[in-house]
Amino acid sequence: MTSFSPELKQALSLVQKPGRYTGGEPGCVYKDKNHVDVRMAFCFPDTYEIGMSFLGEKILYELLNRHENWWCERAFMPWTDMKEQMERLHIPLYCLESKDPLSEFDIVGFSLEYELCYTNVLAMLDLSGIPLRACDRDERWPLIIAGGPCVCNAEPMADFFDVMQLGEGEEMLQQICATVEQGKKAGWNKERLLVALAQIPGVYVPSFYDVAYLPDGRVESIRPNRPGVPERVTKAIVKDLDAFAPPENFVVPMVGAVQDRASVEVLRGCVRGCRFCQAGQIYRPFRERSPRLISDSARVLCHNTGYDELSLTSLSTSDHSRLEEILDRLNGWAEEDHVSLSLPSLRVDNFSQSLVEKTTKVRKSGLTFAAEAGTQRLRDVINKNITWEEIERGCRIAFSEGYTSVKLYFMMGLPTETMEDIKGIADTAQKVVDLYYSLDHAKGKGVQVTISVACFVPKPDTPFQFCAQDRRETLREKQRYLLSCVHSRKIKVNYHDSATSVLEGVFAKGDRRLGRVIETAYRKGAFFDTWEEYFDYDRWLESFRECGLDPDFYNYRPLGLDEVTPWSHLDVGVSHGHLVREYEKALRAETTQPCNRHCSGCGANKLLGGPCFDYSQNSLS
Incomplete structure (x- = not known):
């Protein structure tokens, strides 16, 4: 020391x-x-x-x-x-x-x-x-x-x-x-x-x-x-996750971290193919850790750090093909060691009573489902591949297991979105409230449905990279309309500041000339822009003007399908042709099956040197 x-x-x-x-x-x-x-x-x-x-x-x-x-x-x-x-x-x-x-x-x-x-x-x-x-x-x-x-x-x-x-x-x-x-x-x-x-x-x-x-x-x-x-430049990947055991001894923070718990990464990549999701594209191909390694490393980690909560992290933990085995192994020692399990990235379409039972043996945490869009048409556009029936089923299971609060994630500003889709967000939340009170056990208890609505930002290496971002004024109008559509005190609405989303969109798809803007804004006092009390949108606009650049050029302009982008020389594994195909399917509101059911030909399998899945052995194919 x-x-x-x-x-x-x-x-x-x-x-x-x-x-x-x-x-x-x-x-x-x-x-x-x-x-x-x-x-x-x-x-x-x-x-x-x-x-x-x-x-x-x-x-x-x-x-x-x-x-x-x-x-x-x-x-x-x-x-x-x-x-x-x-x-x-x-x-x-x-x-x-x-x-x-x-x-x-x-x-x-x-x-x-x-x-x-x-x-x-x-x-x-x-x-x-x-x-x-x-x-x-x-x-x-x-x-x-x-x-x-x-x-x-x-x-x-x-x-x-x-x-x-x-x-x-x-x-x-x-x-x-x-x-x-x-x-x-x-x-x-x-x-x-x-x-x-x-x-x-x-x-x-x-x-x-x-x-x-x-x-x-x-x-x-x-x-x-x-x-x-x-x-x-082609991205580097770890072909075999089991070749790198998860950490077994975290530095335990002196000042409470936002996520202060033991965490074990169970898989990388995602099979879903949501067209808005950058992580789901750039972390391809899909790779899993073995249940034994996950359980053994997690127990050592909890012992070494003293944590009594374990999070199984990934983009979509419930898509692990052997999740039930993982939970059985973890529950073989977790209850005895007074360690609770949390699965922060559950999918509503494979949420089950068994998962609830196996993750609430020590304590019950909150439930969050990502519906993303308020209507089926728009969920098909973004390739979310879930239906209201699946949302209803997931919430019914949660309520039957004693949950009285559910958080639903949505986005606004998605490609092809209309005000009817915005109203659908409020309608979905109301249907969840009505579902709760339709159940016999709900008498005498209240329910809280929180809808958290982010402003959509088109990101590189996604099918929606070609799309323009909604203007700030349009996002504000949609936020006001959403609030007007909510009529129940049982529904709480959270939404993001549209100004930070606009700037995020500029830098997400920007080129090398923006370095001058970033340095100029910093010299003017910009830092901690993620914190509302320090973010100054006017300071950024002034910096763009001084550098002679128009921020609207970067995020309010659709990209040509054959346009050279600032990231064209950086290969994350997903081919340009795949992104174009998925973009065109989005405009037709056509869905694409998850990767573990059918290969969409994204190109990421070249990083493994072979197929990502053995479809002949896959019962889902």
Whole structure:
């Protein structure tokens, strides 16, 4: 445990939650920095409480620290009170384990989970004294890298990173660390190191690619500017999840994390093919962990951390082909160890009484179903593949098991949406309320149905990437209309701010020129844009004007089906032809079967080298 400097002690005495910045939590890894070859700072560009909820950080933290000569530490975006004290007392941003500034590390890595965190990345670099732009950093500075889902369109942040990781990090990040170690020992300059890193599958070096634009502002081409650099970067994946056991010893937060529980990832990918869902496309192909490994790792994790709640995480946990076996194995010890189970990503169409019984042996948590759209026509457009009868059945089971509250997720602003679809959201919620009171056991008890409505944002690598986003005024009109359609006090409506969704849409489909806008907005004081009290939409509009760019060009303009996009050179495995086919089916309100029933030919199986499923053995086919 390193000591605190007088300046840091003073700063900690003046902030609201000093536990965010002290380190020393159970599960921390400490090493002698004089006896390691590679030091990496894993940075999450949001507060400690949010970053410590991120399972990806836990996976990579344990994986890298298994190497005797590597040391991975953690850093988070300090809250405004601590940021102010650090600037006043000239305390550079540091990692929690060693208290060393980020500038002293070999690698500084950021996880890009959400577009509105981009200014926090710049704030963290600035607090560290590290130049923001990659072109201003030579060998004296750490290698600045990024990973996470936003890298599928890396371009808005391309100017700030030396390396960006496309795909899954388990093998890729270890290869990056090994190459950095080799380069340090051989005395490579930065150019030589970047050339070597560019040979690693999934590694994208933005400075090695030139972007040309058409007179109307669209991208004309993205081409390598050095020999030996791939024309397209193909994402890295883990073919066999069982080859990488889940973490068995989390760092247990000192300040309560948003998701403060043991978590085990049970599968990757998704079989569903929802046309709005970026994660369901970019994490393909579908891969499962074995029930024995899940159960054994989970028990060790709960024992090591002391957690009494275990979450089985994935995009759609109830789609695991052996979920009942997993739950049976977990319940073989969970009740005895007083550990409760939660399945946060259940699908209403395969929700069952058996699942309820097997996940409520210790305590009962809330239920959430993602209906996404209020009418069957629109659910078919987005390929949700659920019906009102299935929603009704799921809610009936929940109510019969004693649940008195249900949360329903919806989106508004979906392609082809009408006001009738918006009214359908309220109608669906009302039908759930009516269902509850139609049951005999409901007498004397109240029900609460919460509808949470997000503004749809078209994302890269989805069939809806070609669609324009609803304008802010239209979204506001739809929000007002929805509220007017709700007539029961048993229904609570939550909805998102349309201004943040508009900006999210700009950066989701934006190009490299937006780096100027992000830096300009940051210099004007933009950070913590995910927090309502700090988000200033007018400041962003002013930054766009100063940079001579029109935000409407990026999110209010449909893309041509043959248009070169800012992410055309980044291959997540799903083919362009598949996206076009699914987009055209959406316009006809035609559905596509889930992957485990019939192959839709998305192209992701090339990453496995063979079929994703054995359809001859699949009873669903």
